[in-house]
Amino acid sequence: MRDFAKPVVLNAAKLPDRTMEELDSAFELLRLPPEKEAAEALLRARGGEVRGMTLRKTIVDRAMLDALPALEIIASYSAGLENLDTAETAARGITVTNSSHILARDVANLATGLVLALTRDIPNADAFVRAGAWPGQPQYRLTRSVTAMTIGVLGLGAIGSALAERLAALGASVVYGGPRPKPVDLRYYADLREMAAASDLLVVTCPLLPETRGAISAEVLEALGPRGYLVNISRGRIVDEAALIDALARDAIAGAALDVFEREPEVPAALIEDRRVILTPHIGSGTEETRQAMADNVVDQLTAKLGVAPLVR
Structure with a gap:
């Protein structure tokens, strides 16, 4: 059953279990399937409702943004944004956050x-x-x-x-x-x-x-x-x-x-x-404490932007 009281968020990132529980609690969370056809079907069916998105490695180009017309914020778990069309998000007024400061x-x-x-x-x-x-x-x-x-x-x-x-x-x-x-x-x-x-x-x-x-x-x-x-x-x-x-x-x-x-x-x-x-195998941010802080930042950015009460941890 859909919870129409909660903002709809599209999850396109692999995140810690605690973070997934927080997202499920605060939002109506849609999980982006890894298979292209299934992902396209989900976006056709529910893309117009999505107001927020988590991101890590998924490519977010103009075509995906077109499928998310109500999108207000993309909260990236990563520091780099090379997989995101930042010029297009800026033109559409979409807030983009990342974890470089974390x-x-x-x-x-x-x-x-x-x-x-x-x-x-x-x-x-x-x-x-x-x-x-x-x-x-x-x-x-x-x-x-x-x-x-x-x-x-x-x-x-x-x-x-x-x-x-x-x-x-x-x-x-x-x-x-x-x-x-x-x-x-x-x-x-x-x-x-x-x-x-x-x-x-x-x-x-x-x-x-x-x-x-x-x-x-x-x-x-x-x-x-x-x-x-x-x-x-x-x-x-x-x-x-x-x-x-x-x-x-x-x-x-x-x-x-x-x-x-x-x-x-x-x-x-x-x-x-x-x-x-x-x-070394791309371990720059690879500590337990920092990875969790990066995930916490994703949730905090989404709740702040979408008007959800901040979580108490």
Whole structure:
């Protein structure tokens, strides 16, 4: 039986059990089927009633928005919005929220860990001890000091800003790049190649947009140089993966740490086999506390926009 007193919300995200219970309690919740034909049938039958939508990876294009004429808000569980036609939602006056402000600290923490693991060669040092090589070689090779480095951060949003604070606390000199300068006491580079040339290590934290796709190009990697490092905790397609593999093969950069990949979960064998590369399976926001906070934010944004009493947790 339909509850006509509750706003209708379309769920297009895999969310924690507690969050699903909250959504079911606050709204008349429609679950978007994964099968295309079933999803289209649901939208034909009920799309006109939907006022809110949860989102993670589902593609929301103009055609889907046409099927949701009463839509007021899309609350994304993710930080990135590359699967959403944001120009069209803006034109239609649809509110769009995401979780970048919620997950920023944990993603920045992971990025900091990857920077340290990469520059201090921690995974290989661990393998060295486990292989029993230490007794025969008392001195492990010398590594690099973050304290002596200039680190370029591409994208000084919520994540980039949190990372810059952490890197500065470690003693690094932090610079940044992006579409425009911000009111911060850090050196700004409008040209990415210039920033790469000035940096010992480059960290990608910007969103995937048409203008950032492939931004870490062969030219940028060449500017970073044979002693330079790359860390990517944003989106895989911001890095030209073929150019990265080529640069590593030519010893044109010193190493990389990647949490995201161009065609994840597929990872090129060349990256897997290269011990100068640290690989993690897109775990930037992957802590119990942050994932639940991201889900709570979805519910809170929907209840606030659609006039439902806030939940008491």
